Amino acid sequence: MSAHVVFDQVVKRYDDTDILRDFSFAAEKGEKVVLIGASGSGKSTVLRILMTLEQIQDGEVYIDGEPLWHESGKPGKLASEAYLRHMRTKVGMVFQQFNLFPHMTALRNVIEAPIRVLKTPRKEAEERGQELLERVGLSARCDAFPAQLSGGQQQRVAIARALAMRPEIMLFDEPTSALDPEMVGEVQAVIRELAEESDLTMLIATHEMRFARDVADRICFLNKGQILEEGPPEEVLVNPQEERTQLFLRSLLEDSVSN
Amino acid sequence: MLFGIHWDTSGTTLDFALSILPILLIGLKVTIEATIFGFVLALVLGLVLAILRSSRFRIVSWMAWFVIEFLRDTPLLVQLFFLFYVLPLYGVSLPALVIGIIGLGAQYSAYCAEVYRGGIEAIDRGQWEAAHALDLSRIMTYKDIILPQAIPRVIPALGTYLVAMIKDAPLLSAITVLDMMAASTIIGDQTYNYLVPLSIVGALFFISTLVASFLVHKLDRALPKTGIPMK
Numbered sequence: 001m002s003a004h005v006v007f008d009q010v011v012k013r014y015d016d017t018d019i020l021r022d023f024s025f026a027a028e029k030g031e032k033v034v035l036i037g038a039s040g041s042g043k044s045t046v047l048r049i050l051m052t053l054e055q056i057q058d059g060e061v062y063i064d065g066e067p068l069w070h071e072s073g074k075p076g077k078l079a080s081e082a083y084l085r086h087m088r089t090k091v092g093m094v095f096q097q098f099n100l101f102p103h104m105t106a107l108r109n110v111i112e113a114p115i116r117v118l119k120t121p122r123k124e125a126e127e128r129g130q131e132l133l134e135r136v137g138l139s140a141r142c143d144a145f146p147a148q149l150s151g152g153q154q155q156r157v158a159i160a161r162a163l164a165m166r167p168e169i170m171l172f173d174e175p176t177s178a179l180d181p182e183m184v185g186e187v188q189a190v191i192r193e194l195a196e197e198s199d200l201t202m203l204i205a206t207h208e209m210r211f212a213r214d215v216a217d218r219i220c221f222l223n224k225g226q227i228l229e230e231g232p233p234e235e236v237l238v239n240p241q242e243e244r245t246q247l248f249l250r251s252l253l254e255d256s257v258s259n
Numbered sequence: 260m261l262f263g264i265h266w267d268t269s270g271t272t273l274d275f276a277l278s279i280l281p282i283l284l285i286g287l288k289v290t291i292e293a294t295i296f297g298f299v300l301a302l303v304l305g306l307v308l309a310i311l312r313s314s315r316f317r318i319v320s321w322m323a324w325f326v327i328e329f330l331r332d333t334p335l336l337v338q339l340f341f342l343f344y345v346l347p348l349y350g351v352s353l354p355a356l357v358i359g360i361i362g363l364g365a366q367y368s369a370y371c372a373e374v375y376r377g378g379i380e381a382i383d384r385g386q387w388e389a390a391h392a393l394d395l396s397r398i399m400t401y402k403d404i405i406l407p408q409a410i411p412r413v414i415p416a417l418g419t420y421l422v423a424m425i426k427d428a429p430l431l432s433a434i435t436v437l438d439m440m441a442a443s444t445i446i447g448d449q450t451y452n453y454l455v456p457l458s459i460v461g462a463l464f465f466i467s468t469l470v471a472s473f474l475v476h477k478l479d480r481a482l483p484k485t486g487i488p489m490k
Binding site for chain 2: 093095097101108110116147158
């Protein structure tokens with residue numbers, strides 16, 4: 001399998017509810033894929049499985065052709081924690097609620113994991129941390145604590161924090177859903193810039209269709225735990241083939257008009 | 260005479276009180292030592308128990324639960340007697356004060372463990388998930404992310420147990436520790452005056468717990484509720 005990320009017939013259940021049903025998906029190296037769909041369609045779960053925050057019941061996920069949940073050559077045996085940690089280093093994630101560490105300055109949030117996990121010397125980590133914060137437009141706020149930052153600024157710190165671990169794959173789980181409307185733009189701009197300038201593979205779950213169109217190479221519409229329709233943004237968003245996709249897009253449009 | 264200090268029973272009540280005060284202060288020093296070392300032990304052991312209690316491994320978690328419940332649900336006096344009379348049978352003979360510190364520390368570690376656990380569970384799950392996404396190990400997550408946020412929130416509850424421990428310290432006199440309580444009863448036995456030494460002991464306990472409460476309150480005020488800052 002040559003693709004960077006592959007989901008092969010993945011099944012995910014909570015109690016008796018199917019979240020993902022034989023879910024199959026692949027993303028090439030450097031590809032920017034946006035996942036859209038109603039709440040509960042499973043798009044967050046896809047990202048959380050890749051981040052090993054959720055286990056799967058059946059199927060397999062591959063990163064660089066290596067199985068994520070079962071070590072190669074040992075089918076049927078769940079991967080060890082050490083193996084999962086090794087696989088996890090390739091993946092970074094940005095959360096809807098930012099999840100910054102509130103007792104740490106912005107810079108410390110960014111350098112904590114490089115120092116502790118990658119054993120980067122403190123000085124080197126700080127230099128790179130400052131560069132990353134500059135890249136997200138926050139070089140002046142290195143010493144601020146999260147509570148002293150706006151939501152948009154916090155989310156930008158969270159992006160820098162994820163990048164500091166030098167992931168190959170970046171996951172964005174509704175990165176602007178928790179933000180006040182006036183801050184959505186600054187966060188989307190940072191993600192868009194990242195999409196244009198980096199060769200990261202990016203998976204983004206979002207409800208913002210304009211942002212999706214701008215950033216995506218490909219859009220996947222999820223419905224009831226499966227990909228119902230996928231393709232380039234202009235096809236899926238402008239000329240959707242499936243009735244469900246049309247309905248979903250129309251409901252978003254109505255929402256934005258009534259708001 | 261106690262600790263080489265004589266008491267004065269020929270003068271007024273005040274003379275008597277002043278003459279036994281130095282003896283009781285020596286006893287107070289023992290009480291304070293027992294409390295401080297006992298409480299440090301309770302804080303450390305309690306933290307270990309709390310973390311083991313929330314282990315992903317069922318057997319570890321279950322054993323921690325059992326230890327906590329056992330320590331909480333048996334009387335301190337029984338635990339102290341057990342350590343004092345049974346340990347020597349197995350060749351472990353420690354000074355009475357050390358046994359008292361271990362006994363106090365062990366029982367209060369169980370109370371502290373439950374306090375820590377409440378604090379740890381109150382931390383938003385997103386903090387664990389962010390740490391997980393950054394590949395921090397569980398131990399590192401506790402040390403740098405969870406505990407610095409949880410501990411400031413549980414300081415008042417831990418302080419309550421510090422005060423309770425000070426008040427439990429006189430139980431150590433039952434295993435021959437010569438603390439303030441033991442000193443006062445010895446004085447009473449020999450002078451037939453219990454009123455004065457016990458009154459002084461009561462007052463000294465009151466002052467000690469007040470000071471402890473004040474210090475805990477100060478510490479609580481000094482720590483930001485968002486967590487111990489890390490730069």
